[in-house]
Amino acid sequence: MTLDECFYIGYTSKVHGKQGELIIKLDVDFLEECKKLESVLIQMNKADNSLIPFFISKANFQNDGTLRVKFEDVDDIATAKNISGKGIYILNKFLPTLAGNQFYHHEVIDFKVIDTNYGEVGTIFHILNQTNQAIFEIVNANDKEILIPIVDDIIDNVDRTNKTITVTTPDGLIELYLE
Numbered sequence: 001m002t003l004d005e006c007f008y009i010g011y012t013s014k015v016h017g018k019q020g021e022l023i024i025k026l027d028v029d030f031l032e033e034c035k036k037l038e039s040v041l042i043q044m045n046k047a048d049n050s051l052i053p054f055f056i057s058k059a060n061f062q063n064d065g066t067l068r069v070k071f072e073d074v075d076d077i078a079t080a081k082n083i084s085g086k087g088i089y090i091l092n093k094f095l096p097t098l099a100g101n102q103f104y105h106h107e108v109i110d111f112k113v114i115d116t117n118y119g120e121v122g123t124i125f126h127i128l129n130q131t132n133q134a135i136f137e138i139v140n141a142n143d144k145e146i147l148i149p150i151v152d153d154i155i156d157n158v159d160r161t162n163k164t165i166t167v168t169t170p171d172g173l174i175e176l177y178l179e
Contacts, residue, residue: 003049006041006089007104009034013084016068020080021058024067024088030096034067035059037094043087051089101158105134108158108165113138113148116156116168118175121146124165136165146177 010026026034037059041051058070074080095104105127113121113136122140127150134150148154148169157166 003043003051003089004106005092006051007092007095007106008087008089009040010067010088012042012086012088013066015077015080015084018077019070020074020076021068021070022074022080022083023062024069026065026067031061031065031067033096035061037090041089041091042083043089044083046087054083101152101155103158105129107160108136111158111163111165114164114166115174116166117171118169121148121167121174140178144178146174148173 009028010024012022013025014023015021016023024034028034037056039053039055042054043049044052054074055072056069057072060068062068071083074083092104092106098104108124109126111124113124115121122138122144124136125139126137128135128137128147136148136150138146138148140146148167154167154169155165156168157164159166
């Protein structure tokens with residue numbers, strides 16, 4: 001199991017109580033589905049991309065929107081502290097299905113981008129998430145890189161069947177990268 005097959009949902013922020021429960025800060029929109037998870041994958045070491053499965057025996061939402069969980073075989077503070085501050089993942093196949101113009105970033109890699117004014121822009125090869133605004137990284141037929149912000153107002157249609165995303169970009173945005 002690699003990070004490419006998984007989706008980041010949050011991290012273990014701190015230990016709760018003396019029985020080894022942990023608080024998970026979730027970074028997803030599908031909170032109710034997270035409460036129903038039977039297991040999660042934890043990245044124990046950032047230098048190592050391997051993930052360790054942990055089975056959930058109990059999960060409850062806290063008033064602040066975090067999730068308090070009890071993992072099987074984590075029964076004391078010391079064991080729980082070893083898991084605190086770690087990234088939490090689930091397999092991509094367990095993600096809730098999105099419809100319409102909503103999409104997970106990993107699912108639109110290799111989609112073609114078509115601008116309503118410009119025509120075919122190119123193919124998405126990566127999505128930048130390090131900035132405040134997520135950005136499509138697109139390569140066109142001439143190997144030029146084009147960056148388009150992922151904004152609801154720009155995205156007109158996501159066609160999963162034909163693997164295309166139709167956008168209407170501001171005037172001059174695409175041409176800026178082609179000069």
